Amino acid sequence: MTYQEWxxxxxxxxxxxxxxxxxxxxxxxxxxxxxxxxxxxxxxFISGIGCSSRAPGYIVTDSLxxxxxxxxxxxxxxxxxxxxxxxxxxxxxxDLAAIGxxxxxxxxxxxxxxxxxxxxxxxxxxxxGQGSPTTPMGALSTTTPYGSAEPxxxxxxxxxxxxxxxxxxxTSYHVKELTRAVLTGMQTPGLSFIEALVQCPTNYGRRNKxxxxxDQVEFMRSHTVLIQKLKRMEExxxxxxxxxxPVGEFVRRNRPALGVKV
Amino acid sequence: xxxxxEGSHAVxxxxxxxRPEVIAxxxxxxxTHIVEALADMVADCSLDCEYITVESEFxxxxxxxxxxxxxxxxxxxxxxxxxxxxxxxxxxxAGMRLPIVMSIVNRSLGAPxxxxxxxxxxxxxxxxxxxxxxxxxxxxxxDLHYIxxxxxxxxxxxxxxxVCFDGFILSHxxxxxxxxxxxxxxxxxxxxKPYQKxxxxxPISFGMYATPDxxxxxxxxxxxxxxxxxxxxxKAGKEFFEMFGRDxxxxxxxxxxxDADTAIVAMGSICGTVKDAIDEMRDAxxxxxxxxxxxxxxxxxxxxxxxLSGVSRVAVLDKNISLGAKGAVALEIKDALYGSQVxxxxxxxxxxxxxxxxxxxxxxxxxxxxxxxxxxxxxRTEVL
Ligand SMILES: Cc1ncc(C[n+]2csc(CCOP(=O)(O)OP(=O)(O)O)c2C)c(N)n1
Ligand SMILES: [Mg+2]
Numbered sequence: 001m002t003y004q005e006w007x008x009x010x011x012x013x014x015x016x017x018x019x020x021x022x023x024x025x026x027x028x029x030x031x032x033x034x035x036x037x038x039x040x041x042x043x044x045f046i047s048g049i050g051c052s053s054r055a056p057g058y059i060v061t062d063s064l065x066x067x068x069x070x071x072x073x074x075x076x077x078x079x080x081x082x083x084x085x086x087x088x089x090x091x092x093x094x095d096l097a098a099i100g101x102x103x104x105x106x107x108x109x110x111x112x113x114x115x116x117x118x119x120x121x122x123x124x125x126x127x128x129g130q131g132s133p134t135t136p137m138g139a140l141s142t143t144t145p146y147g148s149a150e151p152x153x154x155x156x157x158x159x160x161x162x163x164x165x166x167x168x169x170x171t172s173y174h175v176k177e178l179t180r181a182v183l184t185g186m187q188t189p190g191l192s193f194i195e196a197l198v199q200c201p202t203n204y205g206r207r208n209k210x211x212x213x214x215d216q217v218e219f220m221r222s223h224t225v226l227i228q229k230l231k232r233m234e235e236x237x238x239x240x241x242x243x244x245x246p247v248g249e250f251v252r253r254n255r256p257a258l259g260v261k262v
Numbered sequence: 263x264x265x266x267x268e269g270s271h272a273v274x275x276x277x278x279x280x281r282p283e284v285i286a287x288x289x290x291x292x293x294t295h296i297v298e299a300l301a302d303m304v305a306d307c308s309l310d311c312e313y314i315t316v317e318s319e320f321x322x323x324x325x326x327x328x329x330x331x332x333x334x335x336x337x338x339x340x341x342x343x344x345x346x347x348x349x350x351x352x353x354x355x356a357g358m359r360l361p362i363v364m365s366i367v368n369r370s371l372g373a374p375x376x377x378x379x380x381x382x383x384x385x386x387x388x389x390x391x392x393x394x395x396x397x398x399x400x401x402x403x404x405d406l407h408y409i410x411x412x413x414x415x416x417x418x419x420x421x422x423x424x425v426c427f428d429g430f431i432l433s434h435x436x437x438x439x440x441x442x443x444x445x446x447x448x449x450x451x452x453x454x455k456p457y458q459k460x461x462x463x464x465p466i467s468f469g470m471y472a473t474p475d476x477x478x479x480x481x482x483x484x485x486x487x488x489x490x491x492x493x494x495x496x497k498a499g500k501e502f503f504e505m506f507g508r509d510x511x512x513x514x515x516x517x518x519x520x521d522a523d524t525a526i527v528a529m530g531s532i533c534g535t536v537k538d539a540i541d542e543m544r545d546a547x548x549x550x551x552x553x554x555x556x557x558x559x560x561x562x563x564x565x566x567x568x569x570l571s572g573v574s575r576v577a578v579l580d581k582n583i584s585l586g587a588k589g590a591v592a593l594e595i596k597d598a599l600y601g602s603q604v605x606x607x608x609x610x611x612x613x614x615x616x617x618x619x620x621x622x623x624x625x626x627x628x629x630x631x632x633x634x635x636x637x638x639x640x641x642r643t644e645v646l
Contacts, residue, residue: 049343049375065375067343069318099288099318099347127289130298131315143289143301143315150315 003030006040008060015054019205019213021172021198025119026055028175028196029088032182036086043086046075048100051126051200052092052119069100072107075114079259083113086186093120093134097153101133108162111190111257117182118155118193121200129203136243140207155195156250165190165257167250171197171220174247181249190257197245220245264440269400269432270295272439273339273365273425276404278309279447280363280411282337283454284329286314286322290344291377292429293367297339319344323351323364330360331468333459335411338362341429342369345383349390355422356391356484358468359457361414362422363407364392368530368581369429370614378615379429381530385558385582385590391484393423393491394559396529400437402556403427405508408442408451412498417457419491421484426558428531430615442506450505488560495557513562516569518544519551524627525570527595528579529555532611532618536579539623550627555591563598570599576606577630583610588636607635616640 007030016022033043040061047053049068056063066074071089079087096104096118107114123141124130131141131148134155138147159167166188170178178196185192199205199216210216225233227246234240267275274296277285285304287297303309312329316322319340330336340348345366355362366384370376384394395410397403403425410423427433442450458466472480492513499511517537519525526536533554543550553569555562570576576599580589587593592608599606607630612618626639 067372097317099320101317124289127291127294128298130289130294133317142294142298143313145302145305 003027003034006030006033006059006061008058011058014058016051017202019199019201020051021121021200022052022055022119024172024175025117025178025196025198026058028179029090029117029182030059031179032186033088035183036186038086042084043088044078045088045090046078047071047090048092048095049126050092050095050124052090052121053095055090069095069098070103071095072100072103072114072116076107076110076112079112079114083259083261087114089114089116091116091118092125093118093122093155094124094132097133097155097158105158105162108159108164108191108193111163111165111255113189113191113257113259113261115182115185115192116194118195119198120155120195121198121204122152123200123204125200125203129207139204141204156193159191159193160251163191163255164193164251165255166192166252168193169195169197169245169247169250171224171245171247172199173217173220174224177247184249184252188252189260190255264438266436267400267439267441268295268434268436269403269427270367270434271299272400272404272441273407273427274299274303275441276407277337277365278303279442279444280337280407280451281309281335281453282311283334284312284314284326285337286316286325286329287338287340288316288319288322288344290319290341292369292433293339293341293344293365295433296365296367319347320351323348323355326362327351327355327358327360330355330362331358331460333456333461335415335454336362337364339365339367341367342371342383345387346371349387352387352390352392354469357480359420359484359487360422361411361420363410363414364422364424365407366424366426367429367433368426376614377429379431379581380613380615381426381428381581382583382613384424384426387424388559388590391421391488392559393421393488393557395423395425395557396555397425397427397432398531398533398554400427400432400435400439401508402510403432404439404441405502405506405510408447409495409498409502409510411451413491413494415454416494419487419494420457421487421491426530431531440508446505450502492557492560492562510556512565513555513557514565514569515554515556517552517554519553519569519573521549522551523549523574524630525551525553525573525576526579526623526627527553527555527576527591529558529591530581532579532581535618535620536623539620542620543624543627548627558591561594561598563594566595566598567602570595570604571602573604575630576604577626577635578606578608579611579626580608581612583613605633607633609635609637609639611639
């Protein structure tokens with residue numbers, strides 16, 4: 001089976017805007033699923049509400065499209081109800097870190113055997129571009145017309161601190177790396193959290209000086225530095241891009257996990 | 263001044279004129295245009311207010327509760343899933359007697375997911391102790407906000423209020439709206455005077471534990487305040503009428519009901535369609551009228567009874583369903599008419615945004631005349 005066969009063509013056309021980065025993340029995830037050799041019958045995709053959370057609707061397997069913020073709580077039930085299932089969660093920055101923030105930290109704490117892929121477009125995309133907990137300070141949104149005045153969450157730091165076994169961040173520019181990260185996440189027992197920064201030309205880019213889709217993709221290329229390299233650069237006083245987005249593997253460890261198939 | 267405005271923007275303008283001191287809201291379709299407009303006003307300093315971009319509706323209403331307890335005039339807006347998430351806080355706000363006003367941009371509840379209009383969301387909170395006012399058009403949706411604050415904050419009432427209007431059908435539609443001026447608004451709605459508030463020099467506790475010796479009495483007091491609020495609504499409506507000429511004095515509105523054989527009962531924007539359909543039916547010689555419910559909580563049973571006692575039948579249009587029973591409005595109407603011989607037929611209609619046209623109203627009336635009712639109108643049996 002190839003990753004294309006995981007798509008549900010009868011649901012096309014999809015809802016994503018031209019230039020949206022979510023499709024890339026879905027492709028990467030399905031390529032990883034494919035490489036894992038998982039079967040449709042053993043795999044379930046769970047999501048909350050948002051553009052990102054629409055992803056399971058385009059995939060042929062069982063899926064639960066739930067309520068805003070609760071994907072991880074529902075996924076916990078699915079996984080513990082049937083540990084034989086491979087459970088993948090698609091979520092967004094708002095879904096995961098705003099309204100669902102509580103479930104996020106507790107799922108990491110329990111270290112449930114899930115693969116969580118967060119499409120972080122740094123905005124509430126589906127509802128028209130309001131500021132989210134990952135909207136960078138100073139960025140414009142429909143609820144922060146002169147720039148967000150609140151500090152943003154670092155989702156990877158949060159997942160790491162809360163106890164997830166595998167944490168990594170890539171972007172929709174880094175297709176190969178992202179695919180490999182999702183794959184590694186799937187291979188790691190316990191909660192695997194993969195943050196995928198994505199461009200949202202409609203609701204983030206055009207308000208924040210990214211005139212073209214590619215401008216934002218280019219930003220993700222040029223402002224990301226491998227986390228280990230960034231540490232070295234900091235130590236040696238080297239110059240790095242400002243702002244800088246650390247990417248790569250934040251943690252891979254073996255804390256006791258919940259719901260692992262034995 | 264008469265302006266062509268989107269419903270959401272007219273409501274946002276009215277809210278601004280009510281001078282809330284704290285707004286906390288979480289975005290949800292189709293409420294977003296209201297809170298985005300308010301966020302803009304706060305950012306531009308045309309509204310002196312704290313605007314909190316909270317992380318969920320649960321936090322939104324919780325922050326509102328706190329701000330109201332601290333003595334501020336408070337506003338929020340939500341719909342559907344957002345309101346469902348506020349359920350717990352809604353009961354607390356009412357129980358603590360905090361006069362928060364919240365716009366409910368009516369939308370259906372999942373699953374399945376739908377962003378379109380019906381009134382299941384606010385109806386589901388009917389027992390929570392919030393006043394519930396329903397608007398037919400954008401003018402009414404706008405005006406009811408001033409009135410809602412006035413009733414809610416009355417020291418004899420102290421209850422929170424929903425101003426409900428239909429999502430998209432009103433919120434996203436441009437209509438002429440006659441906006442009052444800020445100066446007029448200030449005259450109508452003076453600054454908020456809290457009856458009690460959190461004050462370290464005179465400490466009080468909100469929401470403490472009530473033993474079985476007291477709990478029943480707390481509920482009784484809320485119910486009494488609800489009942490008293492009917493007269494306060496009428497008074498606030500009278501004042502509004504005298505100042506601005508628009509008449510919201512009555513909790514119900516009658517349209518060509520005087521000599522009607524069939525009375526339709528409905529709430530919200532559907533009333534506009536019903537009125538047009540009634541005009542057509544009247545032209546064709548059918549005696550049909552409308553009773554529009556403006557205040558669903560408190561429910562105006564006495565007014566309903568007197569308005570409907572002369573008709574031969576009542577057809578209720580319910581944009582909600584109490585699954586396993588009937589539509590919520592029909593249940594109230596039956597209760598109000600208990601003991602009379604007038605048959606009440608219920609039609610569950612327009613759920614999840616299903617469009618309703620004049621011909622549908624005609625068909626409902628034909629059904630009612632034939633004694634056929636208590637059904638889901640327009641059911642597509644082929645997809646069952
Ligand atoms: C309880 C509740 N509140 C609000 C909403 C409205 N809502 C739908 S999607 C969304 C934001 C989604 O943001 P994110 O999770 O970042 O996903 P994106 O659309 O950006 O991919 C919101 C606020 C909802 N569906 N349910
Ligand atoms: Mg987002």
